[in-house]
Amino acid sequence: MSTPVHSPRHAATSAVWVEPTRLASAWRACKVLAHVVLRSAKNWFHGPTRISPSGRAAEAPIVAEYRSALWLDGREDEFVLRCGKVQNLRVAVRHFDGIEVLNGQVLSFWSQLGKPVKSKGYAVGREIVNGCVVPIVGGGLCQLSNALAEVAAIAGIRFVEHHRHSALIEQQRKSDSVDATVAWNYIDLRLQADFDFTVEVQLTQDELVIRVRSATAPSMLRRHQITQGAKEETKPTARGCLTCDQTACFRNRRYAAQPAARTAFLLNERSPELAVWLQERAGSDDWFLPWVRHRRRHLGWSAPERAQVSVALLPA
Template sequence: MHDISPLPAPSVPAASGWWTSRLQALDFAWRAEGLRWMRRGRDLVDRWNGTRFATTRSTSQDPVRAECITPLWTQHAPHEWPLTAGKVHNLRTAASRLDGLVVAPGEVFSFWHAIGAPTRRRGFVPGRELREGCLIASIGGGLCQLSNALYAVAVDAGARIVERHPHSRAVPGSQAEAGRDATVFWNYLDLRFALPQRVVVEARLDGERLIVRLRGASPPARSARPVPIELGRRPPAHDCLDCAQADCLRRVGSRPVGERVAVMPVAGWPEFDTWIAARGIRLRATGPNWPTGLTERWHRLAARACRHRPARRQRHLIAADDARASAWLARVPIEADELIVPVDALAELQRRGALGGRRVTVMMTRSPLRMLHQQLDGQAGEPTAAGLREYRAPDWRVDAEWKALRGAVRVLTPHHAVARWLRTRGLHQVGLLDWDRPAAAPSACGGTLLFPASSLARKGAPELREACRALGLPLAVLGRASESPGFWRGIEQVPLDAEDPWRGVGAVVLPAHVEHAPRWLLQGLARGLPVIATPACGLDPRTPGLRLVPAGDTLALTLALYETAASDHR
């Protein structure tokens, strides 16, 4: 290992004036730039001599060979929060670039080759950095917590340490106090190691911890020469935020802390608005007036144009959700350690590594993708179920959403079926909200059935068609989309009244396989109408006036409609 670090730091920060501080900073910058060019030249020579750096990404379920878990939020003083939050943001950004890196036999892991330059343009922000004996604010500061963890797992896995540099000072509570540390500074202070077996690096953040693992199919052999661990106590570092030297160029004064809770608003869900308002959380914007980017608008317009092509329409809707999540994320302050987001944005935020180091509350505006696929798989073989077969999300999105759900501190939903499904799969942090009930309103009852959905298989339209044919019941259909032309042929269709769609309606029926927001069913119950639905609609089974039938059971649906019609004639 070559010692290419700058000159040793003094034992204590020397008092300096305004000009002296700037001259020292200029001297450090010149020395650092010279060392960077030396590193670039040495890397070219190493590549010429056959050194290969790890660059391939993959996923792995191999056994864990080494693990290091360290806390993220170690500083709780209000004036220290911005830099601590910046450190966590930098760890979040770096871990997303490092996670899944494959280190094959004959390859060398390099911290900086894997992560790249820590610049603002690449998403890094000011964080806490140890430099020349002081904890200062620096772009990309805080990455040493990640390099310390990588060094620890490399040692535990028996790796050959190619390059490693210890800190000159010890941060209280860090790996440096135990001698298991490795400082890094772009690009000349690097951490490099190699192993004789293939391993995959796993680096991620949960709400409170940085988790680094090495996974491998077979246990790596221990290094023939164990890496020496320095046990001598190093002097503690001086914190820039508490420093009294006002003339120092690096001194960081106190600054206001940004909002700690960030909410991504959702329109049309008063249940979530009520929950947020009850906790005194202020929304910057809500409802349809929330800023919409050009990318999101284009995809939503394209989805409308593809309404007769379900698969393509679904891809555009997903892309619009991702664009909205990205636009919102750009406005989230780095100090925000709590996010409240809809499930539609979860996969994209997980993919971008935005959830690590934060407490996440998920608003379930729809079923989880895993649950949705299970609901649709049972009917995908039906001849009229083209929409069911095409209403699918990519596997990576399903896995990313599920991983984020399992890591959330709270999952909110008024949907009883969604809550039950999540709880049976080990998500005990589910909070069941009450549906927002419309005010009671009189209704001019009649003999027409209202089907408040489009004529699609996932809404139970084929089963309802067979039941109406058997009983000869008139039907009013709310939606325009249909599985095929002439879908309701042979059934008396009643047009809805333009001024009052409830005029002449005697019952509401929705035998859906998938229903996320049963607003029309709630309105029907508020008007005192009998409502026939499936458990997939998410209503409380104990609701007066509600009758539940199994999804896909035409016989049970026909019987329920017959008994409802008979009671209306009494």
């Protein structure tokens, strides 16, 4: 155990922090595995099933809507993890958009989504582990579970299973958020209602938007009982693993590039957040742009004026 050295950039972190150890992390991994095995066994016999999209209630009235900003939470010097979070949300929303949940049917976050792995398009995002923001594949999906919980509470949908975060991401909104954390495949968010409802999920350039449509929902919507009379929680702010000053921690890595290093970018897929990140890194880097005709180049990638540009003629 050690006491952190608080620098100005960590002024928002919690006052008490316990340095993680390999032994403690290994023990936690064993407990997580045991929980995953037990949950998988329960799901095999009588767990929720995946719900297929349906457009039958697309014209039903909107009974609840919730919007969540994509780019305002987290540390600026951990922008790469924020980009990973947005990519993970981009993949995940496809599994929830348009699904119709029938009266009494249970909507399970993980049964609907499946395991987030690289082969499905998930990137390295962020996850809060024991007060630390840790890079992990599929990290950041809690923004989707938070939004689902918020819109469910507004629409009067019951929480069959619900868990809260132990810490906050920096710049995270601290209002009357319902707050729902998830972790594959033992911490789940499960919802159930006494009416049919359809979920609509949209990822815009700046927001995650979730709507609930229903033609049979009660006209007097209510907040769920878990939010009634709840005391204001004071949660610590998680420490950023990429920028933490605790160099003795086994998770610590030096991500900063050396001044003399040279980077080559091979660009074959365009996304708004990656474009913003790349525009800040011109320098003397080498840019290999997609193999498209020059007259159509303005429709694809554009390199900074100072960059040395080459054309990628063959797939790599």
